[in-house]
Every structure is written in C-alpha cells, then in structure tokens.
Amino acid sequence: DAGITQSPRYKITETGRQVTLMCHQTWSHSYMFWYRQDLGHGLRLIYYSAAADITDKGEVPDGYVVSRSKTENFPLTLESATRSQTSVYFCASSELRGGITEAFFGQGTRLTVV
Amino acid sequence: AQTVTQSQPEMSVQEAETVTLSCTYDTSESDYYLFWYKQPPSRQMILVIRQEAYKQQNATENRFSVNFQKAAKSFSLKISDSQLGDAAMYFCAYRSPYGGATNKLIFGTGTLLAVQP
Numbered sequence: 001d002a003g004i005t006q007s008p009r010y011k012i013t014e015t016g017r018q019v020t021l022m023c024h025q026t027w028s029h030s031y032m033f034w035y036r037q038d039l040g041h042g043l044r045l046i047y048y049s050a051a052a053d054i055t056d057k058g059e060v061p062d063g064y065v066v067s068r069s070k071t072e073n074f075p076l077t078l079e080s081a082t083r084s085q086t087s088v089y090f091c092a093s094s095e096l097r098g099g100i101t102e103a104f105f106g107q108g109t110r111l112t113v114v
Numbered sequence: 115a116q117t118v119t120q121s122q123p124e125m126s127v128q129e130a131e132t133v134t135l136s137c138t139y140d141t142s143e144s145d146y147y148l149f150w151y152k153q154p155p156s157r158q159m160i161l162v163i164r165q166e167a168y169k170q171q172n173a174t175e176n177r178f179s180v181n182f183q184k185a186a187k188s189f190s191l192k193i194s195d196s197q198l199g200d201a202a203m204y205f206c207a208y209r210s211p212y213g214g215a216t217n218k219l220i221f222g223t224g225t226l227l228a229v230q231p
Contacts, residue, residue, distance in 0.1 A: 031217055042120075042205060042223040050217070058218065090159065092219070101147050101166070101209065103219050105159035 003027075006091050006106035013081050013113055021076045021109050023091030031094045032074040033103065034058075034066065036087040043090065049074055081113045116141045118208050120222035127196045128230050134181075135191045135225045137206030145211050148182070148189045149219070153203040162204070165189065193227075201229040 004025040013019045025032065030051050035043040045058030047066040055066050063085060065077045074093075078085055088110050094103040117140045127133035139148070150162040165173045165182050172180050177197075181190045193200055206222040 033218060035221075040223060043219075043221040045218055045220075048218050088157065092159075094217070094219075101211075102149055102161050102164055103209075108157040108159075110157075 004091060004093050004104055004106045006089075006109050009107060009109060011109060011111045013078075013111070015082060015113055016080050019078045019081055019111070021078075021089055021091075021111070023074045023076070023106060025072055025074075025091075025093040025104075027093060027095070027104070028071055029093035029095045029104075030071070031103075032068065033092040033094075034064070034074070034076045035090045035092065036060065037090060037108070038087050046076065046089075078111075081111075083113050085111065086113045087111060116143070116146075116208050116210070116220050118206055118220050118222040120206055120225050122225045123223070124226045124228070126228045126230060127193070127200075129196055129198060131196055132192060132194045133196055133227065135193075135204055135206075135227065137189045137191070137222055139187050139189065139206075139208050141187070141208065143210060147209045147211060148180075149207040149209070150178070150180070150189075150191045151205045151207060152200075153205065153224075154199075154201070159205075163191065196229050198229050198231060201227055203227070 007022045033048045034046040049055045049068045091106040092103040119138045146167045148165045152160045152162045163175045177194045179192045203224045207219045
C-alpha cells in the first residue's frame, strides 16, 4: 500500500536498552523527519533527512541516532533508552516539487521506557 | 529561528456552532507555508488546510477556513457548523519554502477542541 508506515505502533522497553523505530515511505519523497510529541510541547523535531545519506539534527537530537541508506527508510534508534524518552514518535515525509508542500505522517509509535 | 504559538490549550464549542482557533508565528522570511493539522484520538495527523504566504486570499476547505493576516503574523482557523467528529487536537505549523535545513515543519503546542452535543 502506498503511504508512510511506522513500526511498531506500541513499544515498552527498559531503561538502558537500545530500541529502533522503523519508518518506511513509498512515495520516494526526498525529505523525511522524526518528531516526538509530548503534552505541552507539541511536536518537536528530532532529526531530519534531505536525501539518502544526508541527515541532520533537529531541535531535540540528544540520545537518538538516525540513518538513511535508502530513500524509503528512515529508522530512529535510541541508543540507551531513558524514561525521558517516553513519548509518541512520528515519522513524516515530504517533497518540495510538484506542488507538494505538506508533510505526510505515519500513524505514530507510542514508546514507554520503564 | 521561526516560532509558532498557540495560546489556547483547550477550546469547547457546541455542535453546529462556529469556533475559531488562534495561531501566531514569528519569522523574518517573506515567503512560507502555513498549515493546520488535526489529530483525532487515533493519533493520525491529518492535514486540514494550508496557506501560501504569497496568496492574499484566505484558504477554504468546506467547513474550514483561515484568517491569514500576514502583517500581524496571525493564522487562525475557523470551523463552521461544528460536528462531533471535529473533536481533536489541532496543530498550527510553519514551513519555509526553501530546501535543505529550512525544509521542516515547526509546530505550535496544539489546541484541544471539544465538541459538545
């Protein structure tokens, strides 16, 4: 199916463990983003990517790692999970050509760190 | 750096009535895009409406319309004939039209809209 999908939808992990959230898009959009959503903060940008092998930090990158070896995939890894990383994580993709200006979002991953 | 402010954490409206959600932003750019996204309890982020800054005409999508005041840096969302399905968190967002590091959505903190039957 065309679109952007995240996996898993829900994840519970323990403090100190490494966890990877997956994101896959089928539109071949150049740009991909990871946001975290917390009450009172809205959505804050963690990392973004302008193309394969090009990534850069957003507003809150500490404790996270990303990679983008293929255009369609943009995984987010928490190297050593902390309770402050309990949040809802959204992946998004977008393009700037062809009249497309908005970002398209995945369904979100609710991550709980215990 | 650009910022987006939504000063109303919660709003309530009666079914069939009209409600306006406020959004202000700060930028030094002359061209940009503005968006309203809706997030129902399902968590899915749904684009409601978008506005290009170079267009003076306010965008409209069915019952949803915006009041875009560029000089005041204001971008409010009006929902007419409110329906129960409009109950959701609404986010205002800003985006530069350029590529590279500026091509990211900047969000406000959201307004939670309740619709009373």
